[in-house]
Amino acid sequence: MASSDWLEVQRLAAEFQRAQLSTALQKLSERNCVEIVSKLIELKLVDLYYTNDGKEYVTPQQLSKEICDELYLHGGRIALMELVSILNINYQAIETRALEITQAKPEIHFVAGQLIDNEHLDHIAEEINEFLQQNGQISLVDLIKQYELPIEFLLQHLVARLGTVIQGHQDKSDQYVFFTEGFLARNKARIRGALSAITVPTSVSNIIAQNKFPEKLFFGVVDELISTKRLQATLSGGRQANVATFIPDIYSRSQSEWIDNFLKQNGYLEYDALTRLGIPDPKGYCRKRFKETPLLYLSTCCVGSHILQQIEAAVEEALSSDFWIDTMPLLPSVFDEEDAEQVIRDVIKNAQNATFKDAVVIGQSYVTNQNFINGMKPLFTSLIDQKAREVVESGAYMQAQAERKSAKTMAKSELQGNDKKDKKEERRKKANEGKVGGGVQGRETKTKATKKKYMKGRNDSDDEFENDAPVSSSSAGGEIEFMTTGEIKKVLVKQETLSDASDDFVEEIAARLHKSLQTSFQDAARSAYEAHLSASSGQRRQTHSELQEKIQHLMQSIKMGEKAVQQFASFDLQQQLYKYLLKTSGTELLNDLLLYVSQDTNSTGDSRELSAEVRQKLINELPQELKTPLQALLKASQGASIDEYTSSLETAIAACDIVLKKVDKKKEKNLGSQQRHSLIEQLNSANDPALVLHIAVLLLFHTITQNTLNASGRFVPQIIGFLQPHLPASTAELLTTLQGLVIQDITSKGDEELNATIRQKMEEIVPRVREAAVFFKKSNSGAE
Template sequence: MASSDWIEVQRLAAEFQRAQLSSALQKLSERNCVEIVSKLIELKLIDVFYTNDGKEYVTPQQLSKEISDELYLHGGRISLTDLVPILNIGLQAIESRAIELVQSRPEIHLVSGQLIDDDYMDRVVEEINETLQHNGQLTLVELTKAYELPIEFLLQQMVNRIGTIIQGQQDKHDHHVFFTEGFLARNKARIRGALSAITIPTSVSAIIAQNKFPERLFFSVVDELVASKRIQGSISGGRQANVATFIPDIYSRSQSEWIDNFLKQNGYLEYDALTRLGLPDPKSYCRKRFKETTLLYLSSCCVGSDILQQIEAAIEEALSSNSWVEIMSLLPSVFDENDAEQIITHVLKNSKNLPTKEAIVIGQSAIVSNSCINQLKPVFDPMIEKKANEVVASGAYLQAQADQRNAKMKSTKPDQTGDKKDKKEERRKKASEGKVGGGTQGRETKTRSTKKKYLKGKNDSDDEGEEEFTSISSSSFDLEFMSIDEIVKVLREQESVSEAPDNFFEEIAARLHKPLQSCFQEAARLAFEAMLASSSGQRRQTHGELQDKLQLLLQNIKQGEKAVQNFSSLDIQQQLIRHLLKTSGSELINELVLYMAEDSNVSGDSKEMSPEARQKLIGELPQKVRPALLALHKATQGASVDDFLSQAETAISACDIVLRKADKKKDKSATSIQRQGLIEQLSTATDAALVLHLAVLLIFHSVTQTVLNASGRFVPQIITFLQPHLPAPTVELLTTLQGLVIQELTSKGDENLLAQVHQSMTELVPRVREAAVTFKKSNQSSQE
């Protein structure tokens, strides 16, 4: 080195020593240092982590080094949360460096928030291997609990060390199980010995329980032994011990021989018997074994062609001889009714010689020919004729017709919408009312056959039309010929089917029920027509009685109106007229409505019907009489006798009834009859109010020579009217009895007063009765 260079070196060394020995002229405070570091971090010029106390900074490299050192110091396994207080660094920073550490160093693993290195896992696997060698078998479930490691991580580490640290092997079917070679060889020998001694099908669960074999190892060992043909047998039922069964080949061969011999000798195979032989799915076994044999597979067994041919021959014989056959008696006892039904269906479907249209299956196991059933129908002919005559004679047939008609009218009644009906609706309505005319030879329509009216007028020899009737369809006919139980009882008495089973009779009865019902309906219709022909004379008599009754009621209404005119008060007149129309008028329209209801086969039970019931019944009558009767019904609710009489004349004409001309002699005798009726009622009456009511009506008739139709509430008004026409004693009797009647009604709580009133009534009633009866005679004698 040159001398000048050395001198320069010495000078620089002296300056450096002087600089070291000299004190600093300026110093940075702690706050300034923090700000400078923060600015450097912000400018990303440096990368450091703060400590938890904020007094120190750690670089990522230093943090990774400290994490590695702590992992080594803790034996190769440490939790990230445990590093937080140790390194005084936040968990997030530790987690980020731990991930980078795991990525850069394959021997370190991050598992469930813990760092684990391979050295630690080597020690763990060595402990596991010691346990495996001691026990011969291990499962990962037990190890995960012991070492608190995930099962998949532990499995991977153990698999990686098989053949090095782990001296054993992994189960092929259950990867979570490990066992040693010695354990495998020992159990393989035991399983081979146990299965070699078995000669019948045995449950795998029983084999494992008796010999204490490991279940997971058993199936893999058996598969290996069977594949190498060291064991002659097979496992059926899957790989679950509770359902699997070991079947030795020696048993399978003897089993197959027994099945073949049984089928050949008996012609069928029972599934239950095959199940007892150890076959879990006998139907599938038969299909697989007898692919080339024609078998019919039933619900409980499979059957060969021999039995099917026997059944076909029996059915053919029964059909050709118009008889029946029960095939359950031809089948072995193991067959049930479901099997018999399937056999019959198969034979009828596949046989070419049987007249299948003639065959009728009864129940599940019997077949009868259609001709045999038809031969049983004539047995019921006498019963049908007898029952038809009975229902016609009792009126049940007529009632059933009325019910049918009412139901049909309700179902076909049009909506009251005000719209015009189309032509189709009009035709349907006319058809429901039937055709008019024809008499007894009239053509019958689907609904009914109406009649021609023969009116009884001046010529008493005129005939009256016969009653119309309705043809009831079999589906809605209410009268039943016989119930199914009754038909069964009759069938049991027939010799040709007396030996048939119970269900045979029930099925035959069910098939005969509808045809017999139709025959019964036709017989009842014919009997009804015969009755109509024989009852024409009786109907004429009824028509005449109705004419006389209507004539009398009209006369009573006219007489009642004349009697009402004697009262000067218009209000009283209106009230009496309303009462007259509600009584005598209602009686007249009731007679007409009931007559037409009977004539039209509409049910009407009583003449004492309410206005609502009468209006409802009118709505069910034929259209041609309905408007007139409705108008007359409305007139009975009014207060005009003239309007009622006009409507009555129209209604009577609409009902095809002609009244005789008025006869004054008969009218006079009718008035006398009414007076005599009042006298008879008065003589038998005991109630004071009724005696007073009848007495004033009788006296009113004597005074005015008219019959007044009034209720008891009009007695005061009638007495007021009669006072000018009666002697003073008679007026006093009537007013006294009236006062006692009123006093009786208003003093029911006072027993003493009631007793006095009754005593007074008892004394007055005979006198009032005598005064009312003798009033006219006294009047007439005084006039003479």
């Protein structure tokens, strides 16, 4: 405050005093005084604190003095909340003055809402020292609850009083622990005595539990005793009692001597044995103990060079003689198969001899070479040749090739279908986008697709398929298996060289031979098939000639059948007869073509009658140049158009490289005669009345029209109707009568007596019908 301001305050105080001493008319009221003081505080001319009841004012200096007085009266420690009620001042004002007091007086501390002076801290230190002397050791963790002070604050002031107020030492491993010299000496002696008596590795937790040593002090004392050479021992496992182990050097020396001697005598160290000796990490111990000694560390043990050299010599001898060896009997009994495999791998890897380059490890303990495995192949030579001949002669090889080709074709078709779908989708997107200007109004420019000359005749999709998606014969299911692994094994176990080998070893040899033998078998089968084709080439030419003649014969039969059908006036009946003609003779001709070309393309085929499913399958397996015309012929054979069938037939036989000869009129006449004789022979050998009637009307039709009609039994009534105008009345009556009896016989199956009568009548009429049909002459028509 400036001097001029202070003079003004003194002047105002003098006037205030004069006013109080003056008469009642010149005195200020209490309200005026409050207003004046408030105005002075507002103008910051004076610094005052209100009491909580608002009746008194306290200056900061007076408040600080009163706080210090109360701190002294309360023994050097008081909480600010207590000062609020004692001094009748708000907490904020007291806290502000308390902070200023601690800054002005270093001997007073503001901690956790309390004011504490050094005298009180000295008193606390004296109490703690008294407790320390009684117990020898204290921990601040236990004291902070008692004194309600922060542990770091208490630690700071106790450490400052060590050697003065507190007679003791701070634990180096735990700063919150203090102990006396006597306590340290006493426990050091106890620890030294207990550890000096130990001769075997002992868990630190057991030592502490049995002797009730302070855990924190124990490790510091042991470290000191070991560093000063007072104890000849080591601590392993860190500084935690539950994992640390005390190991005396006398035990370590005897342990090391045992380990060295065992390794020297046996050439290996088992990890379990080291664990039983008290070594918690045997592999790590061996690496550290024998870091200068070359050892191979396995899963259950470590092995020295002596055993490795023995295994290397035995394996080298077996490989040099193209034989096999089992290393398990050569290794100690503690070795398992995994250890044996590791030993073999290491020996082969580090061997300098070129013989080991051809070594083959089988299983986990067997070693041989490829020469031994290949030496087993001659055992199967005769079996390969024998089975190759069998599959070729039985047609199984041809069937497998057909299945392979079919699978490849299906995969190719599927890929092409996906490609077409992708291309169609791409064209649709381009059409929507447009190539110029974008949007739906963009103009699309089309370019003519062209092929290079050297690509002519080659299908691009085929090339893409072959390059991108090759199909192996095994994946397509088109391979005949020579032998299973089990069958190969049965042959191998009979060999003297493998009599002592285990089943697993023989099975592995069989598995390694399987692929090679399969390849040899495929080559042998292919050679046998080629030889078979070469031997049958002459027969194949004969078959081609026979096929030409048979097709010529069937085509003539179809033409003659067409002429026969044309004799009927009903269009519906003609269509039915055409359909039946194509279904029989037309389908027979198609079957012959299919069987021929399917054999030519290594597909399945035989001389039996083919079903609709087999015909379609054979057509699907053919190349495209044969598939298309034969598919068209198949479709025509299922219709009723002779012209369509004839056109498809000409295309098909041209695609099959079959050239038909010019129709010979003489042979055509002979064909009609042959067909008549065939009908007569069938009529004479037939016994069933319905069959006799069927063949008789066909024979009579041929006699009258000189054309052979190909019709089933359901057309007999229509044929009789056609024949009646051309037959004598007696012959026509015989046919009509027999037809009626046949119908009665079919419709009266339940009546045995009626059936017997009908059969008797038919037996009487059948010879007459047979005779009338055979001896009928065209000139006899209408004689009666």
